[in-house]
Amino acid sequence: MKEEIKNCQNCKKDFVIEQEDFNFYEKIKVPPPTWCPECRQQRRYAWRNERTLYRRNCDLCGKSIVTIYSPNKNLKVYCIKCWWGDGWDPASYGKDFDFSRPFFEQFKELQSLVPRIAVFNKNNINSDYTNHSGDNKNTYLSFCAFNDEDVMYSSWIMKSRNCLDCSYVYDAGERLYACIDSRKSFKCQFGFLLENCMDCFYCYDCHNCNNCFLSSNLRNQNFVFKNQKYSREEYLKKIEEYNLSSYKIRQKLYKEYLDLMVKNSIHRFVVSERNINCDGSMLFNSKNTKICFDSDSVEDSKYIYSVISLKSSMDLYHIGWGTELAYEIHGSKGYYNCQYCNHSADNTNMMYSDSCQNCANIFGCICVKKGEYMILNKKYSKEEYEKLRGKIIKHMESTGEYGEFFSPSISPFGYNETQGNYYMPLTKEEVLARGWLWEDKVPGIFGKETIAEEDIPDTIEEVSDDVLNTVFKCNVCTKNYNIVPNELTFYKREQIPLPHKCPECRYKERFAIRLPRKLWHRKCMNVGCENEFETSYAPERPEIVYCESCYNKEIY
Ligand SMILES: [Zn+2]
Ligand SMILES: [Zn+2]
Numbered sequence: 001m002k003e004e005i006k007n008c009q010n011c012k013k014d015f016v017i018e019q020e021d022f023n024f025y026e027k028i029k030v031p032p033p034t035w036c037p038e039c040r041q042q043r044r045y046a047w048r049n050e051r052t053l054y055r056r057n058c059d060l061c062g063k064s065i066v067t068i069y070s071p072n073k074n075l076k077v078y079c080i081k082c083w084w085g086d087g088w089d090p091a092s093y094g095k096d097f098d099f100s101r102p103f104f105e106q107f108k109e110l111q112s113l114v115p116r117i118a119v120f121n122k123n124n125i126n127s128d129y130t131n132h133s134g135d136n137k138n139t140y141l142s143f144c145a146f147n148d149e150d151v152m153y154s155s156w157i158m159k160s161r162n163c164l165d166c167s168y169v170y171d172a173g174e175r176l177y178a179c180i181d182s183r184k185s186f187k188c189q190f191g192f193l194l195e196n197c198m199d200c201f202y203c204y205d206c207h208n209c210n211n212c213f214l215s216s217n218l219r220n221q222n223f224v225f226k227n228q229k230y231s232r233e234e235y236l237k238k239i240e241e242y243n244l245s246s247y248k249i250r251q252k253l254y255k256e257y258l259d260l261m262v263k264n265s266i267h268r269f270v271v272s273e274r275n276i277n278c279d280g281s282m283l284f285n286s287k288n289t290k291i292c293f294d295s296d297s298v299e300d301s302k303y304i305y306s307v308i309s310l311k312s313s314m315d316l317y318h319i320g321w322g323t324e325l326a327y328e329i330h331g332s333k334g335y336y337n338c339q340y341c342n343h344s345a346d347n348t349n350m351m352y353s354d355s356c357q358n359c360a361n362i363f364g365c366i367c368v369k370k371g372e373y374m375i376l377n378k379k380y381s382k383e384e385y386e387k388l389r390g391k392i393i394k395h396m397e398s399t400g401e402y403g404e405f406f407s408p409s410i411s412p413f414g415y416n417e418t419q420g421n422y423y424m425p426l427t428k429e430e431v432l433a434r435g436w437l438w439e440d441k442v443p444g445i446f447g448k449e450t451i452a453e454e455d456i457p458d459t460i461e462e463v464s465d466d467v468l469n470t471v472f473k474c475n476v477c478t479k480n481y482n483i484v485p486n487e488l489t490f491y492k493r494e495q496i497p498l499p500h501k502c503p504e505c506r507y508k509e510r511f512a513i514r515l516p517r518k519l520w521h522r523k524c525m526n527v528g529c530e531n532e533f534e535t536s537y538a539p540e541r542p543e544i545v546y547c548e549s550c551y552n553k554e555i556y
């Protein structure tokens with residue numbers, strides 16, 4: 001077994017490349033990486049602006065559009081209709097490769113010329129304020145949302161209806177509020193790891209439960225209050241003591257909910273269901289994977305984050321739907337044998353390309369649709385292409401560029417606009433010191449509030465339709481926010497008081513409850529058990545963390 005210790009060229013820490021990694025690099029004919037897995041992950045994060053939206057005009061039809069590109073950026077941006085239309089030709093921006101200059105420099109130049117799509121959305125109805133989304137109706141300020149209806153302020157939400165402030169909700173979630181990592185649940189509020197639950201409030205890790213309140217680690221239960229079983233009547237009486245439409249009461253309940261999760265629950269070392277020979281967490285239906293998080297149906301892959309349906313790949317972030325032999329890619333689907341690419345769909349044999357669709361055998365291309373044998377958006381014959389591609393790779397080897405994903409320094413986004421800002425936050429100084437980018441003009445209005453926090457009605461019953469014209473001030477970041485009509489309907493129906501935080505701070509709050517995408521080697525905390533495991537709970541965390549068998553004994 002060959003195993004090599006390398007020094008990361010970015011953070012200068014040592015990292016290990018294992019024999020199986022070398023086998024993969026050999027198979028797809030790429031050199032081993034020079035950055036450690038963490039830094040590689042960060043580099044991909046820097047290319048994903050998932051949720052920072054701006055208004056600017058389409059550079060073709062002139063209409064005002066919602067886009068992920070701030071107006072001050074030197075980029076051409078087209079609305080979805082213009083971008084997909086025949087009114088422009090990506091090949092008209094084609095450039096000859098200049099062997100006297102580095103590849104990335106030429107790629108960056110091309111980037112400023114070729115029109116980019118405003119947002120990555122498809123088949124949405126009345127859902128302008130979304131990104132990385134498709135097949136939605138009436139979806140508002142939600143991201144990574146697919147097949148949803150009437151969903152607001154949520155992210156990574158699929159096949160769900162009437163949900164607000166949710167993250168990682170799948171498969172027919174309905175009437176959910178502030179739920180995280182939950183499936184097939186109905187009418188639940190403040191839940192984490194719920195499955196097949198109904199009318200559960202402030203619950204953690206419950207399956208097949210209904211009418212449970214401030215409880216955790218339950219299976220097939222009903223009428224459970226603070227982990228105590230009651231009769232239906234007793235339970236309802238307990239619940240009635242809380243006026244759920246009051247903000248003050250909700251604040252107390254939220255604190256109790258956080259306490260319940262941290263102090264009074266058993267935590268399985270990872271969330272892993274129906275997997276064979278896998279490590280990682282929030283992982284489902286997978287086989288032979290390593291360091292794999294927030295993913296489903298992954299096989300023979302490593303360093304995988306937010307992926308659905310994948311085989312034989314490494315170093316991916318937000319990929320899926322039938323991808324194989326992919327390496328160092330962000331945001332794509334339907335790939336075969338593609339490396340070092342950003343946000344594209346349905347491509348084969350592609351390298352170093354960005355936002356390309358239905359292409360085969362292209363290299364260094366941007367926003368090409370149905371292209372073949374193209375380099376820097378210029379068309380070649382098959383023979384010319386292969387010869388030139390080989391020459392460019394040799395050139396990139398000599399400049400030290402080959403084998404590296406696009407640097408954050410040529411990302412179309414400031415680091416603070418991207419998911420890097422959430423997963424691996426850096427200060428402006430740290431970002432600039434690395435030669436990466438920072439966006440000073442991120443959206444946000446301040447100081448225009450028309451109501452003080454203490455004047456916000458405590459209960460939702462006291463709120464009238466005038467609230468739709470009120471400007472609020474977030475009690476965390478001080479940014480202004482407002483309430484939209486669908487949102488008010490939701491709060492009234494579900495008896496939820498008005499929020500005192502802006503949607504962004506609410507997202508961050510949910511984000512903080514989820515575990516990091518990292519593993520630590522630890523021992524089971526059940527007294528007398530010697531089992532060890534790789535867990536996403538850091539050793540210094542306060543939660544009680546059990547191995548699989550101790551957890552199962554305790555729960556079932
Ligand atoms: Zn590193
Ligand atoms: Zn347009």
Ligand SMILES: [Zn+2]
Nearest residue numbers: 474477502505
């Ligand atoms: Zn805020």
Ligand SMILES: [Zn+2]
Nearest residue numbers: 524529547550
């Ligand atoms: Zn144990």
